[in-house]
Amino acid sequence: FVAFYILQYYITVILKFASVGKSCLLLQFTDKRFQPVHDLTIGVEFGARMITIDGKQIKLQIWDTAGQESFRSITRSYYRGAAGALLVYDITRRDTFNHLTTWLEDARQHSNSNMVIMLIGNKSDLESRREVKKEEGEAFAREHGLIFMETSAKTASNVEEAFINTAKEIYEKIQEGVFDINNEANGIKIGPQHAATNSSLAGGQGGQQAGGGCC
Amino acid sequence: MNFIRGVIGGQPAGAQPSGVETIQKLCDRVASSTLLEDRRDAVRALKSLSKKYRMEVGTQAMEHLIRILQTDRSDSEILGYALDTLYNIICNDEDEEQDESEDAAAPVSGKTKSVSAPEDTQRKQDDIGSQFTERFIQEPENVTLLLSLLEEFDFHVRWPGVKLLTALLKCQCTQLQGVILVSPMGVSRLMDLLADSREVIRNDGLLLLQQLTKGNAAIQKIVAFENAFERLLDIMAEEGSSDGGIVVEDCLLLLLTLLKNNSSNQNFFKEGSYIQRMKPWFEVGDDNSGWSAQKVTNLHLMLQLVRVLVSPVNSPGATASCQKTMFQCGLLQQLCTILMATGVPADILTETINTVSEVIRGSQVNQDYFASVNAPSNPPRPAIVVLLMSMVNERQPFVLRCAVLYCFQCFLYKNQKGQSEIVATLLPSTIDANSISAGQLLCGGLFSADSLSNWCAAVALGHALQDNLTQKEQLLRVQLATSLGKPPVSLLQQCTNILSQGDKLSRRGSRVQARVGLLMLLCTWMSNCPIAVTHFLHNQDNVPFLTAQISENLGEDERLVQGLCALLLGICIYYNDNSLENYTREKLKQLVEKRIGKENFVEKLGFITKHELYSRAAQKPQPTFSTPEHMLFDHEFTRLVKELEGIITKAVHKSSEEEKKEEEVKKSLEQHDSIVTQYKELIREQDVQLNELKDQVALLTAHQEQMQTTITQQLSQIQQHKDQYNILKLKLGKDGVVSGQAEEAHENGLQLEEFTLLRDELEELRRQHAQLQTQVTEKDTLITSLKTEGLRPVEGSGIASGPTELLKEVEALREQVQNQEVEIANLHSDRQELQRRADTVVSSAVSVGEAGSVSQVAELESRLSAQTAETHRLQEELRGLSEVKAALEKELASATSTVAILQAEKSRLQQDVSESKKEQDDLLMLLADQDQKILTLKHKLKDLGEMVEDEDDLDARDPSEEDEEEEEDDDE
Numbered sequence A: 001f002v003a004f005y006i007l008q009y010y011i012t013v014i015l016k017f018a019s020v021g022k023s024c025l026l027l028q029f030t031d032k033r034f035q036p037v038h039d040l041t042i043g044v045e046f047g048a049r050m051i052t053i054d055g056k057q058i059k060l061q062i063w064d065t066a067g068q069e070s071f072r073s074i075t076r077s078y079y080r081g082a083a084g085a086l087l088v089y090d091i092t093r094r095d096t097f098n099h100l101t102t103w104l105e106d107a108r109q110h111s112n113s114n115m116v117i118m119l120i121g122n123k124s125d126l127e128s129r130r131e132v133k134k135e136e137g138e139a140f141a142r143e144h145g146l147i148f149m150e151t152s153a154k155t156a157s158n159v160e161e162a163f164i165n166t167a168k169e170i171y172e173k174i175q176e177g178v179f180d181i182n183n184e185a186n187g188i189k190i191g192p193q194h195a196a197t198n199s200s201l202a203g204g205q206g207g208q209q210a211g212g213g214c215c
Numbered sequence B: 001m002n003f004i005r006g007v008i009g010g011q012p013a014g015a016q017p018s019g020v021e022t023i024q025k026l027c028d029r030v031a032s033s034t035l036l037e038d039r040r041d042a043v044r045a046l047k048s049l050s051k052k053y054r055m056e057v058g059t060q061a062m063e064h065l066i067r068i069l070q071t072d073r074s075d076s077e078i079l080g081y082a083l084d085t086l087y088n089i090i091c092n093d094e095d096e097e098q099d100e101s102e103d104a105a106a107p108v109s110g111k112t113k114s115v116s117a118p119e120d121t122q123r124k125q126d127d128i129g130s131q132f133t134e135r136f137i138q139e140p141e142n143v144t145l146l147l148s149l150l151e152e153f154d155f156h157v158r159w160p161g162v163k164l165l166t167a168l169l170k171c172q173c174t175q176l177q178g179v180i181l182v183s184p185m186g187v188s189r190l191m192d193l194l195a196d197s198r199e200v201i202r203n204d205g206l207l208l209l210q211q212l213t214k215g216n217a218a219i220q221k222i223v224a225f226e227n228a229f230e231r232l233l234d235i236m237a238e239e240g241s242s243d244g245g246i247v248v249e250d251c252l253l254l255l256l257t258l259l260k261n262n263s264s265n266q267n268f269f270k271e272g273s274y275i276q277r278m279k280p281w282f283e284v285g286d287d288n289s290g291w292s293a294q295k296v297t298n299l300h301l302m303l304q305l306v307r308v309l310v311s312p313v314n315s316p317g318a319t320a321s322c323q324k325t326m327f328q329c330g331l332l333q334q335l336c337t338i339l340m341a342t343g344v345p346a347d348i349l350t351e352t353i354n355t356v357s358e359v360i361r362g363s364q365v366n367q368d369y370f371a372s373v374n375a376p377s378n379p380p381r382p383a384i385v386v387l388l389m390s391m392v393n394e395r396q397p398f399v400l401r402c403a404v405l406y407c408f409q410c411f412l413y414k415n416q417k418g419q420s421e422i423v424a425t426l427l428p429s430t431i432d433a434n435s436i437s438a439g440q441l442l443c444g445g446l447f448s449a450d451s452l453s454n455w456c457a458a459v460a461l462g463h464a465l466q467d468n469l470t471q472k473e474q475l476l477r478v479q480l481a482t483s484l485g486k487p488p489v490s491l492l493q494q495c496t497n498i499l500s501q502g503d504k505l506s507r508r509g510s511r512v513q514a515r516v517g518l519l520m521l522l523c524t525w526m527s528n529c530p531i532a533v534t535h536f537l538h539n540q541d542n543v544p545f546l547t548a549q550i551s552e553n554l555g556e557d558e559r560l561v562q563g564l565c566a567l568l569l570g571i572c573i574y575y576n577d578n579s580l581e582n583y584t585r586e587k588l589k590q591l592v593e594k595r596i597g598k599e600n601f602v603e604k605l606g607f608i609t610k611h612e613l614y615s616r617a618a619q620k621p622q623p624t625f626s627t628p629e630h631m632l633f634d635h636e637f638t639r640l641v642k643e644l645e646g647i648i649t650k651a652v653h654k655s656s657e658e659e660k661k662e663e664e665v666k667k668s669l670e671q672h673d674s675i676v677t678q679y680k681e682l683i684r685e686q687d688v689q690l691n692e693l694k695d696q697v698a699l700l701t702a703h704q705e706q707m708q709t710t711i712t713q714q715l716s717q718i719q720q721h722k723d724q725y726n727i728l729k730l731k732l733g734k735d736g737v738v739s740g741q742a743e744e745a746h747e748n749g750l751q752l753e754e755f756t757l758l759r760d761e762l763e764e765l766r767r768q769h770a771q772l773q774t775q776v777t778e779k780d781t782l783i784t785s786l787k788t789e790g791l792r793p794v795e796g797s798g799i800a801s802g803p804t805e806l807l808k809e810v811e812a813l814r815e816q817v818q819n820q821e822v823e824i825a826n827l828h829s830d831r832q833e834l835q836r837r838a839d840t841v842v843s844s845a846v847s848v849g850e851a852g853s854v855s856q857v858a859e860l861e862s863r864l865s866a867q868t869a870e871t872h873r874l875q876e877e878l879r880g881l882s883e884v885k886a887a888l889e890k891e892l893a894s895a896t897s898t899v900a901i902l903q904a905e906k907s908r909l910q911q912d913v914s915e916s917k918k919e920q921d922d923l924l925m926l927l928a929d930q931d932q933k934i935l936t937l938k939h940k941l942k943d944l945g946e947m948v949e950d951e952d953d954l955d956a957r958d959p960s961e962e963d964e965e966e967e968e969d970d971d972e
């Protein structure tokens, strides 16, 4: 019986600022399309996609949160229980970059300490309107121990990489034993899925042993 | 608990002075006593009074109780009493209290069974609860306080806390939701209640979450994020799924709240593979383990949950992917098993049919599967047939018949294959007399004596024609044998006959219902199908019947029929192809104006949409009617009416001139359109042609190049041959003494070395030849002088005209090659031009695509004609080029033959050379002979006593032979 595991990661896409392109990033990742009209996110929206890391199928469950200040209290609920987060700013708007520190504190305070955070400078296709240099983003990420990447939800540049690298980072942390997979609060669920059957996922709390063994 | 039972019982009889005083005293004690014991007793006493003196306790003690919650955090007992008291004053549900107090010793669940109290008392109660709730949440900190108390593990705190919060939510839902949403981790913490190992708390936690999530999408999403689906499905499985008790029901209710109208959560549910976990719920099959009321309720909710995920109101993409999953995981199959099982309660069966309907609606794979399901009867019959039998069976419950209609409708929705299969069962060619078919059942229903069957069958048949012109036309072929001896009647005509003449049946149900059904069928059938319109108009009775119906002044209940008749007449006008002279569009309109009046007609048409039941049917596809009499409108039909009403009104209002004008405009527009399409087509063709030509040019160029290289090769060959030839000529032109060198056979004269060799040899030979000749001459003169014997001198003449001719030919070839080069260059530039033109043609094609105006068309036209001309010219040119190419090829062939001739000449020359060598040999022999003769002659002379000079190296030679050879060469 060869079993492989499906991990479910919860990833939250967040930033205090509206319109930096969070929803567009998610849409590009899940549906491979770009929506030019700004469709303000109310609260949160859910999206999902299956990826493969290290031969293992991993379902990324992603919550796209609203950037507007008025939804802040709602979106905070999505920090706890997320294994990773994408922190997105808009490279054409310096104000979105300047508030990163405040946001980061907020996120760290409400989330699992092991949460993998990736810093994303979005809209890299708008080079002519750039206000934040790539080096600045890199420096901030280095200073706070984050991974950094510039993306464009419009051209799809680096979008795939941003999500997959975050997932990989989480995966490595699981391998290292940093995450306790049996604790749901970490945003990771694990369940066996037999190649032959279509059986449903077993819950993380259902007594499954950690770490990709087999049965 | 006994204490509680003692306190309640009597009706709260309003404030009695003693009660108020007691409460005041107790409040003072709660506020001022420093002893915990004392405060605890006071709160307990308040609690015991809180039901009887709800108003008083609430008014006077709330503040004090809240303070207790803040200050006495360490004593769970006093906290419990305080929470209970608050609960009692806020909770409106008196009946529940009584229920609960009766089985208070073992509270399994806090499920509320709302028993309706007399309305005014209930209202008053609600008001009290709401007032106190408002007071409580005025301070948001109170809510935060309560939330923090819920984190207390102690049962005495947690349980009443849960109940209190639930009661608060019931009274002031929206406000409280807002407060909880903004308090940090508020919702998340409440989710933890589901993990409580004490069932009472977990179960009441379910009730709390039901209230909390009601109508608030943000909270619903957070609850889902906090893993609610997993937890709830686990609890349900633990509790026995559909066989489980009220806890399962509560879980299902919460799931329904979380998923209904929440697309994000639905997506999460699907992506979390929870649909797969629904399948075992429906494994109820034939085991007949009994259907308890609870099981029926549970299954009902489970079916509803499935429907929430595939509801027609969801986004099509979301519904489609859930439908797909439901088929892949076997859920649909499981539902179909229930459909065909025996002993399933009627309402579960009905809801299962509705569920199957929505799981297959618009999904080809699922529809195909459904069509393949057979009932386990003997012989097996398709499920569709079995269901339709119920639909046209008067004894079946009304809701079940509606459900079957819905199922049939969903089966045919966007399913052309299914539509054609259904219609095919009615067609003469495919009819199967041995078994009951869907078509037979529908026809039977159409003409049965039961108006409900008429209506359902008419609507069902209409769905088989929806948006499907082919089937509309196919169905015209259906003929019915009405009675013996009479000719068969078409289905369409039979429908109108029943409408106009009324059937002789004594009908059960409403006549209006039957007629509405038939009219809807006719409208659906004939809309967008001119052939059906013509078919309908062909019968002389039909139009007079319609006009009579519309113009008559009928009663209220006939108004809808009038409206539908007007719609049908309108369809006859609008979709008229003017093929019947008596009923052209124009004539029908005049008829409307004369017999009915335009305004009147439009007013009657408006009866349809103004009908009270119309808008309800327009809302959603499922046919739901409170009573059988309300069954009048079909959802799809309302869409048709919406589409046609305006069009027909306009069509009737328009004067014939306007219409003509419009027709003209339409026609010219169509013409323009068709012109544009024609041009587009032409451009496309020319584009293809251009490409072909380009290819041809490229091919020709390649040919040309190939030919050029061939020519160059051959030129060099010719040159070589010429050289050789010259050499040979030179060689032959000379006489010479035979050299002692060995001769070789010349196989080909192409190699330079060989040439040189040959040339050298020839020269040598010529020299030798010349020497020999002089010698011979000398000898001859000698001999002549000696013997007076004469020999004709031998002469070698050159090979005259050949080389000059060759040279000329080569020159000509060169010229040709040059010409060809020029031509090739021309071709190149032509091709480039062609390309350029092709580009412009393409770009103009694009602009044509966008243009719609006449001027652009004109411009296009001119451009096109220019391009056509150019294309012609190019074709001409190409033809010319092809000719040139042919000529060149001919020339090449002649050049090749020249080369061949030259080669022949060359070999002949070589032969000459060898022959002349042989001659030389002969000459040598001759010389030797002559030497011999001379010697003998000398001897003789000596013998005769003459003085003779001594001569060396005298050879013999036959001069006549040599002469002949030379002459042969000359002939060449």
Ligand SMILES: Nc1nc2c(ncn2[C@@H]2O[C@H](COP(=O)(O)OP(=O)(O)OP(=O)(O)O)[C@@H](O)[C@H]2O)c(=O)[nH]1
Residues within 6 Å of the ligand: A017, A018, A019, A020, A021, A022, A023, A024, A025, A035, A036, A037, A038, A039, A040, A041, A042, A065, A066, A067, A068, A122, A123, A124, A125, A126, A151, A152, A153, A154, A155
């Ligand atoms: N040029 C460009 N525009 C982008 C890019 N990503 C997003 N946008 C645009 O930015 C606007 C906002 O995008 P959203 O994804 O809706 O922003 P958001 O962060 O989800 O906003 P909120 O939901 O209000 O927090 C939209 O008009 C997008 O078209 C990008 O990579 N390049």
Ligand SMILES: [Mg+2]
Residues within 6 Å of the ligand: A022, A023, A024, A039, A040, A041, A064, A065, A066, A067
């Ligand atoms: Mg957004």
